[in-house]
Amino acid sequence: MDLAVDLDARGDRVGAIYRALLEAIRAGRLEVGDRLPPSRVLARDLGVARNTVATAYERLVAEGFLDSRVGDGTYVAELAAPVPAPRRAGALHPRTGWTFRALPVSGEQPAPPHDFRVGIPDAGLFPFDSWRRLVAAELRVGAHSPGTYAHPAGLPALRTAIVRSLALSRGVAAEPDDVIVTHGTQQALDLVARVLVEPGDVVAVEDPGYPFARELFASYGARVVPVRVDTEGLVVDEVPEGARLVFTTPSHQFPLGPPLSMRRRTALLELANRQRIAIVEDDYDSEFRFTERPLETLHAMDRHGRVVYVGTFSKSLVPALRSGYLVAPASLREALLGARQLADGYGAPAEQAALAHFVADGMLARHLRRARSTYAERRGLVIDGLQRLLGHRLELVPSAAGLHVTATFRDQTADDQAVVAAAAEAGVAVEALSAYAHGPGVPAGLVLGYGAAVTSSITPGLERLARLL
Amino acid sequence: MDLAVDLDARGDRVGAIYRALLEAIRAGRLEVGDRLPPSRVLARDLGVARNTVATAYERLVAEGFLDSRVGDGTYVAELAAPVPAPRRAGALHPRTGWTFRALPVSGEQPAPPHDFRVGIPDAGLFPFDSWRRLVAAELRVGAHSPGTYAHPAGLPALRTAIVRSLALSRGVAAEPDDVIVTHGTQQALDLVARVLVEPGDVVAVEDPGYPFARELFASYGARVVPVRVDTEGLVVDEVPEGARLVFTTPSHQFPLGPPLSMRRRTALLELANRQRIAIVEDDYDSEFRFTERPLETLHAMDRHGRVVYVGTFSKSLVPALRSGYLVAPASLREALLGARQLADGYGAPAEQAALAHFVADGMLARHLRRARSTYAERRGLVIDGLQRLLGHRLELVPSAAGLHVTATFRDQTADDQAVVAAAAEAGVAVEALSAYAHGPGVPAGLVLGYGAAVTSSITPGLERLARLL
Numbered sequence: 052m053d054l055a056v057d058l059d060a061r062g063d064r065v066g067a068i069y070r071a072l073l074e075a076i077r078a079g080r081l082e083v084g085d086r087l088p089p090s091r092v093l094a095r096d097l098g099v100a101r102n103t104v105a106t107a108y109e110r111l112v113a114e115g116f117l118d119s120r121v122g123d124g125t126y127v128a129e130l131a132a133p134v135p136a137p138r139r140a141g142a143l144h145p146r147t148g149w150t151f152r153a154l155p156v157s158g159e160q161p162a163p164p165h166d167f168r169v170g171i172p173d174a175g176l177f178p179f180d181s182w183r184r185l186v187a188a189e190l191r192v193g194a195h196s197p198g199t200y201a202h203p204a205g206l207p208a209l210r211t212a213i214v215r216s217l218a219l220s221r222g223v224a225a226e227p228d229d230v231i232v233t234h235g236t237q238q239a240l241d242l243v244a245r246v247l248v249e250p251g252d253v254v255a256v257e258d259p260g261y262p263f264a265r266e267l268f269a270s271y272g273a274r275v276v277p278v279r280v281d282t283e284g285l286v287v288d289e290v291p292e293g294a295r296l297v298f299t300t301p302s303h304q305f306p307l308g309p310p311l312s313m314r315r316r317t318a319l320l321e322l323a324n325r326q327r328i329a330i331v332e333d334d335y336d337s338e339f340r341f342t343e344r345p346l347e348t349l350h351a352m353d354r355h356g357r358v359v360y361v362g363t364f365s366k367s368l369v370p371a372l373r374s375g376y377l378v379a380p381a382s383l384r385e386a387l388l389g390a391r392q393l394a395d396g397y398g399a400p401a402e403q404a405a406l407a408h409f410v411a412d413g414m415l416a417r418h419l420r421r422a423r424s425t426y427a428e429r430r431g432l433v434i435d436g437l438q439r440l441l442g443h444r445l446e447l448v449p450s451a452a453g454l455h456v457t458a459t460f461r462d463q464t465a466d467d468q469a470v471v472a473a474a475a476e477a478g479v480a481v482e483a484l485s486a487y488a489h490g491p492g493v494p495a496g497l498v499l500g501y502g503a504a505v506t507s508s509i510t511p512g513l514e515r516l517a518r519l520l
Numbered sequence: 521m522d523l524a525v526d527l528d529a530r531g532d533r534v535g536a537i538y539r540a541l542l543e544a545i546r547a548g549r550l551e552v553g554d555r556l557p558p559s560r561v562l563a564r565d566l567g568v569a570r571n572t573v574a575t576a577y578e579r580l581v582a583e584g585f586l587d588s589r590v591g592d593g594t595y596v597a598e599l600a601a602p603v604p605a606p607r608r609a610g611a612l613h614p615r616t617g618w619t620f621r622a623l624p625v626s627g628e629q630p631a632p633p634h635d636f637r638v639g640i641p642d643a644g645l646f647p648f649d650s651w652r653r654l655v656a657a658e659l660r661v662g663a664h665s666p667g668t669y670a671h672p673a674g675l676p677a678l679r680t681a682i683v684r685s686l687a688l689s690r691g692v693a694a695e696p697d698d699v700i701v702t703h704g705t706q707q708a709l710d711l712v713a714r715v716l717v718e719p720g721d722v723v724a725v726e727d728p729g730y731p732f733a734r735e736l737f738a739s740y741g742a743r744v745v746p747v748r749v750d751t752e753g754l755v756v757d758e759v760p761e762g763a764r765l766v767f768t769t770p771s772h773q774f775p776l777g778p779p780l781s782m783r784r785r786t787a788l789l790e791l792a793n794r795q796r797i798a799i800v801e802d803d804y805d806s807e808f809r810f811t812e813r814p815l816e817t818l819h820a821m822d823r824h825g826r827v828v829y830v831g832t833f834s835k836s837l838v839p840a841l842r843s844g845y846l847v848a849p850a851s852l853r854e855a856l857l858g859a860r861q862l863a864d865g866y867g868a869p870a871e872q873a874a875l876a877h878f879v880a881d882g883m884l885a886r887h888l889r890r891a892r893s894t895y896a897e898r899r900g901l902v903i904d905g906l907q908r909l910l911g912h913r914l915e916l917v918p919s920a921a922g923l924h925v926t927a928t929f930r931d932q933t934a935d936d937q938a939v940v941a942a943a944a945e946a947g948v949a950v951e952a953l954s955a956y957a958h959g960p961g962v963p964a965g966l967v968l969g970y971g972a973a974v975t976s977s978i979t980p981g982l983e984r985l986a987r988l989l
Contacts, residue, residue, distance in 0.1 A: 077691065115783065140825060140849065140850050141824075141826075141848070141850050141852065142824045143828070143848070143849050143852050144851055144852070145715045145852065146715065146716055146717065146718040146721075147718060148718055149714070149855055151855075151861075151862060152857075153858045153860075153861050154861060156670065156861075157669045158666070158668035158669050158670040159671060168668075170669075171667045171669075172667050174661060174662065174666050174667040175661060179659060179661040182659060183659040183660075186655060186659060187652050190648055190651060191648060192644060192646070193643065195840055197627070197631070198640045198641050198838055198839065198971065199626035199627035199631075199637075199640055199839070199972075200625040200626045200627050200639075200839050201625065201627040201840070202625060222546065234703065234864040235864055237861070237863070237864050238864035241864065245739065246614040246615065247612070248615065249615040249616060250741070252615075263862060266858075267862045270859075272719070314584070324611075327611070329612050355610075355611045356609060356610025356611045356612065357610075357612060369667055370667065370668070370669050371868060371869050371870065372868070373864070373866075373868045379610070380611065380612050381609050381610050382609050382610035382611065382612050383610065383614065385621045385622060386614035386618055388622035389620040389621045389622045389735075390618075390620075391622075392623060392625075392706070392732060393620060393710065393732060393736045394706070394707065394710055394863065394864075395710065396704050396706045396707075396839075396842070397625070399841070399842045399868070399871070400840050401840060402871075503668075
């Protein structure tokens with residue numbers, strides 16, 4: 052028998068022979084029913100004691116890989132048949148209620164020459180050198196990785212830093228215990244959906260709106276109802292009766308752009324209180340404010356604890372940090388912590404410690420100041436170009452913050468998705484407003500991000516777009 | 521009026537006055553109905569042009585914070601009333617179906633002198649210096665953070681490295697596209713539960729078993745049915761009719777310890793195929809094998825694609841890496857990728873790239889070799905102590921792998937949780953087998969981890985335990 056046994060590998064010769072035989076069986080070199088050489092023969096071939104081979108055989112018999120027939124010999128047992136070629140498709144299928152399939156992500160495509168993609172910050176502005184030093188300093192033995200499992204809310208130092216920063220910049224009054232650090236906005240929404248949404252519950256979302264929020268609520272069995280958006284943001288009067296939860300982006304309606312007006316804010320909070328609705332406030336890119344408008348948060352105006360505030364570092368820093376947070380009323384805290392444990396346990400402590408330093412030591416504020424001025428310049432170029440070059444076709448939607456602007460077609464018979472496809476051909480990446488629609492009634496328009504756009508490419512890109520229109 | 525305006529902060533004096541007034545209103549220093557000084561008076565006080573103050577007033581009027589009464593003056597508007605003291609409890613409560621509250625985590629307690637806690641690897645064995653260098657090398661601008669959003673399956677290099685490593689060590693035949701890198705085992709289970717478990721579905725779990733798996737399936741509305749475990753592992757014959765999913769730990773039943781016997785493995789796969797059941801195989805600590813038993817994976821034996829294999833780096837490296845993976849049949853791939861996008865988007869790319877190097881460059885194998893020999897020594901001491909010092913009271917459950925052993929009381933009237941409490945008082949942290957029970961019939965016993973135990977503290981700890989019993 053041609054059996055390759057690596058007898059030098061370890062002192063354990065029985066184990067080496069055992070493994071070699073098992074490997075031969077698995078690979079099909081020894082087939083079901085094959086008779087093995089007598090132990091003394093194999094022992095002689097291998098230059099080991101007979102008992103060594105006999106012991107290896109005995110183990111394989113005990114495991115059921117070999118059959119020993121008294122007075123006859125030792126055979127490869129039926130049980131040991133090797134697995135055939137790997138299965139191709141598999142026999143498991145999603146549950147009937149599961150309808151969502153992954154959407155394309157921005158990292159999959161190469162950056163186009165004129166990059167107006169939405170929701171992408173400029174990673175070139177992020178101070179990677181400082182960040183690397185902070186992370187490296189936390190990756191020490193024992194520092195944050197004593198082998199144990201950490202708290203689902205996240206590192207206290209980071210929660211404290213977030214609370215201080217939010218109080219200053221967003222008027223959010225909260226305690227560190229109200230905060231759960233999450234793996235980005237999406238996980239914050241997921242935790243909230245887990246603990247609040249019962250199958251069949253009505254969840255109201257803005258239309259146009261953020262597809263991953265809509266799909267998330269639907270995946271929990273919610274009846275997702277799109278609510279119209281106008282230049283004052285969510286049309287609060289149209290929130291359906293009996294809604295359990297309203298998902299809204301009051302600082303910079305995603306993707307249309309306007310802030311939720313003060314009167315709508317008041318109306319929404321009153322409605323929520325009257326009808327016992329939970330409000331989820333997604334404040335995804337309000338760090339970049341370009342006017343003196345207050346953009347007060349709903350959380351700061353909420354007197355009854357009906358608002359869950361969700362923030363992210365994906366826009367203010369970079370998405371690759373995978374870091375966001377939620378601020379929730381105390382009445383939800385235990386449930387949300389449980390949800391986090393069931394979802395994925397807790398977040399990476401060294402990276403959280405690094406981020407705590409970054410926020411508490413003023414590096415976030417410094418970065419935001421720099422980034423804001425870069426983005427303000429790009430925003431100015433985009434708005435100027437839209438009005439000057441494309442004003443006859445497009446009408447800018449007023450906005451006050453964020454990393455994108457939206458413009459609707461003056462002629463609403465325009466096919467915005469066709470325009471986007473044509474622009475892509477010409478090296479100009481813009482997005483169609485209608486691509487964010489859930490129900491009917493969303494206007495045709497273009498959404499233009501300026502986070503990723505190279506400043507000097509903006510005006511030429513809009514000129515190209517103007518030639519296409 | 522005592523208005524602190526930081527006029528040097530930026531060139532924008534209107535903005536500075538606007539912000540200062542708003543801040544005064546919010547802080548309650550200016551109350552609803554208060555009359556503001558005429559613009560020329562405030563302008564003189566601040567040493568600015570009257571028009572500058574007038575413009576700031578106008579903005580605040582436009583926003584609704586001030587009322588301008590013709591021929592009278594400017595007043596703080598009703599809308600501007602500051603938010604009262606922060607809400608205490610909040611008015612939001614979990615949905616009726618949500619029952620789980622966070623469980624205590626190991627990182628919350630200080631390490632006891634004799635530390636036999638379960639599921640904690642020795643972080644002192646992890647090569648933090650190498651890891652820090654790998655991570656730092658990947659945290660470069662543009663390397664993995666171009667501002668865009670990455671693929672939900674994880675970095676291809678890491679998926680390739682995982683597939684190669686699994687093929688060698690676990691006989692798992694898979695393609696990189698079959699792998700989704702997750703935020704630990706728990707997220708892998710969560711993704712599977714999302715796409716497979718419809719409310720009302722029967723999910724069979726091992727009893728005793730892993731509480732976070734049980735609670736996870738229940739949180740999706742599953743009817744979770746505990747199935748007995750004996751010294752051959754899961755009692756496959758008792759898997760309930762109509763089960764949609766079976767969750768099992770075949771290499772090292774958690775927490776009882778035995779591997780699932782070969783005949784049970786075959787029976788389980790046959791049952792799954794006959795009744796169209798999904799098998800979730802959690803191979804959480806099989807990297808640490810201490811016998812020549814094969815511990816073949818169900819995934820390697822599965823001919824029909826009914827097994828989702830779940831692995832983790834939490835035990836083989838450290839939990840703080842928050843890194844695990846699943847290997848799923850192609851028929852589930854799109855749904856699982858969608859689930860990952862809805863759950864939290866994707867994983868941190870720089871850390872994934874570092875881990876890819878760690879696995880592909882042989883550092884994982886080297887670490888495992890070293891760790892295995894340390895753990896083998898500790899395991900030997902625990903088993904020896906249990907038999908020598910406690911053998912009259914406890915019977916060791918045979919196992920072949922992992923970071924803990926279990927022993928059941930010979931006298932089953934023993935109260936294992938009382939023993940654990942008494943041991944804790946004496947500085948000996950062990951766990952009660954019955955604490956992992958879901959239904960009745962789980963024996964009284966002790967679970968002793970040796971991942972975290974200081975080698976020299978093991979025998980003295982068991983001596984203390986013996987004196988208590």
